[in-house]
Amino acid sequence: MKDSDFLIPWSKDSLVVNYTEVLVLGSGIAGLFAAIKLSRKFDVTVLTKKNIMEGNTEHAQGGIAVALNQDDSPEFHYGDTILAGAGLCNLEAVKILAEKGPECVRRLIELGTKFDRHDNELDFTKEGAHSKRRVLHARGDATGEEIERALVEVVRSRLITVKENHYVIDFIKNHHGEIAGVLVLNQISGKVEAWLAKAVVLATGGLGQLYKHTTNPELATGDGIAAAYRAGAELMDMEFIQFHPTALLLPGAPSFLISEAARGEGAKLLNVRGERFMEGIPGQELAPRDVVARAIWEQMKDSPVYLDFSCLEQPQDRFPTIYSTCLDYGIDISTTPVPIGPAAHYMMGGVKVNNMGETNLANLYACGECACNGVHGANRLASNSLLDGLVFASMITDSLSSKTFVLAKWENVRPFKGVWDINQKGSADVQFLRKQIKDIMWEKAGIIRTQQGLLEAYSQLIKFWEEFTPSLEVPHLELGNMISLGLIIAKTAMEREESRGGHYRSDFPFANKHWQKHSVLKRGDQHVGYVSI
Template identity: 50%
Template sequence: MADHYIMNFNTRDLPGYNSDFIILGSGIAGFFTAILAGRLGAGVTVLTKQTILDSNTDKAQGGIAAAMDTEDSPELHYQDTLRAGAGLCDRGAVRILVNEGPRRVLQLMDMGARFDVEGGRLALTREGAHSCRRILHASGDATGAEIQRVLNKQALAEKNIEVLEQHFAVDLLVRDNVCYGVLAYDYKNDTLKVYRSRAVILATGGVGQLYAHSTNPEVATGDGIAMAYRAGAEVMDMEFLQFHPTVLNLPGAPRFLISEAVRGEGAYLRNGRGERFMPRYHELAELAPRDIVVRAILEEMQHDPQGGVFLDLSHLDTELVLHRFPNINRTCKGYGLDITRDMIPVAPAAHYMMGGVKTNYFGETTIERLYACGEAACQGVHGANRLASNSLLDGLVFGGRIVERTAGLWREKMETRVDFAAELPYMNEPLDCLALQEELQALMSRYAGPLRDRQGLEKVLSYLSELSDMENTAAQTPRQAEMRNRLMVSRLVAETALMRTESRGGHFRRDYPRPRKSWLKHIILRK
């Protein structure tokens, strides 16, 4: 069957390569998993769409949450995660996250990660919905860059790991619900290639680029989720997207994240009249769960469209601000803002996907020999709303569990004789990917963003249905294939958002503004 492929190919005519593991993605989930597998003796090939620096991990500022302090505990971390998840967290997954998290963080430190220290102890900060200080950070507000530095160094030095940049994974090679490898496009050599393996691990990240304003790099287009869904894997919780409340909002400036740790250190949110407004919306004020802060900001902006919303750090100790947030200070300074005195204009932007490819506690998907971890995966650990700084920990914990689950798999005999092919008609008219991308982003931002309703979601689905003929044609370029992924994942988000007739966590319906007990369940889709 060739109905889940989007490019024409025949594996008999393409260069082929064998590996024990194929890992798609080079962020924290992909590289940490690759390093652990490589150290156990497995041959690992990592394919990454652009370079090893193009990931959400590298952009992460705030830090990584783990109960590392004597005044903290996995139980407290567990309760905080459940509260943020708005009733939809898988409790077993959360137990695994908080109990195994400290060990995985120590592994990361053993690899060379240097987290900030004060007085001989880890320097910990607090973020929204955390009951205590438990966020490890590095170089003040460059935690992700430090983690990516360490993982890049370790992965590139490991003799059992081959890292291939500029390789776009097009589709999974699946037959009879077994994954045999990946069809990938090699940009450098302008050709399709076949990568066969005993196991394929999706660590392809999120979907932020479905929206006009996002904190995600341009590679975050939902490719792994789309590939898995096309191949028959189940996806779950696709309606739950997290928008970060505080992203730099200056004309002509990129949407630069202003870490939640800024509010954790005491910064205030103010409206255009200079009023601190968050205490009116939640007892935790600026440290309320992210979805509540997002809606509060949007409400204030609606009341005063010209006024805007701002982060105010001027009442904080100048030395503390400059020490904790050097990256934010440097970026804002480039736009003429002194964060110790000037208020920073902010607005929400697409940030994190709570849903993804459905897995069990060991990263196993509903397709045999296909695994997923990190933001592309969904085992229910984040529920309807991710607790701040749990995402990096998620990649470590569940990536590590995949390696433990598959220990010894590479010693089994590998089937290499299975061939695959697809022959689809080409589109009659050329596809303007840029125009289509901009139209889609505008629609998703307006109707499937932080505020939704039936009428708007139906507009998105109507627009997508007009393009449904594309599903029966072949993409001629990787850009077209990526566009197909954007369209598919947008449809999954809009469909599930329309199904869920309530508001919960990151999903808010203006026509159903309250949570409903009957919706204490997950939406699982399968092609």
């Protein structure tokens, strides 16, 4: 496939053209919170790949971290976030997160989110690497679903246009090279449409599907990050992937997340001999996620690993979703340890933004998991990502509301060479290639990396890239994005010769001060650049 602004070639002729003032791409916590706030001033349209509920947000279990408890403060939250970030956090962004968090969560409650309460007071739980009980949850372990439900209800009650089953393929620009809108596959009509706007907010979530084992739903293929990269956006910290230590590991079952809150409430990790192998490690079961994930990976070389809920009273009440899902696979967590393993969970990197959500491309903003301002550093603190989505979506709305934008005109959109042949058949066996990419990324660019493994991953992915011709179908388009992001992860991971947070190199097993900087890459760069923030 050619290195180009576009995954598929297209022509300006024969496209349906739609206009809106602000386009929000994605309907997770970041996209919907941004849309709701922006709708006070702008005509807003949300484009989303499947139905409005689907995305990582809906699956979030443990909760949302926020310094609202009496014995807590934004300073403590700030300190814990920085400690988890392994020397790479953008301190100003962390300050904003911790300080604006309470106000944003209160707003979420006003918008109808019902967090669990005890004696009518908000009920806070504790998770790994948090010094305080500061994690709000809803319906036990259905926090994301409850937040999404509340936000969807508000969006539906306002004059916000939502287009479901609209797959964003690429960005389009005006004659000045500024973002003018997006190219979209309307999966209902099967037609490609152009959507033009004054400004575009990218909130398309993460890319866990690049890995064989992942807690992320099928749609998390990093489309928005890949499209932004093609358009010339800078990507930052793409080598930092968080692997969650505890996902259900059973043949034929999805890598269903067993929330960190389970260990927070006392569940223990055991090897096949029933030994607590985390006992001698600082933080034990609640050590940082990368430490726990690697300890489990090491154990799994010899034996399966289990999470034992037996010391919790009534785990079915506190973790109803985990309880019922495990029961579906024949495991009663109140009596039987659950077989678990690590799985790709969260992308610390993404489209590089400043603290106001601005990218290097005019009119393009990004927030949520697809964006990176360095707030999580090299390793995200548990339950900080829902808060990140809220707080930085809110920063974007502040920034956008103070600006004057001009609505893009179709005649000012840059023309393109090449005509899309609607009948073009893709070159790839999509299912086969998708599996190959996931295997390669898991084995060679996953929890434990080496120069040799990353080189092998890179050369295999380059071959796929060269041979790949997409067709106008979502699985093909996703595959193109997955290959291109796999290459970027392998490249940035290869160049970072140290271990830090979510990036572990067994050939460079320690953090090195020289590498205390963020990787930045944009299309056309021969080498990865580095910046300090």
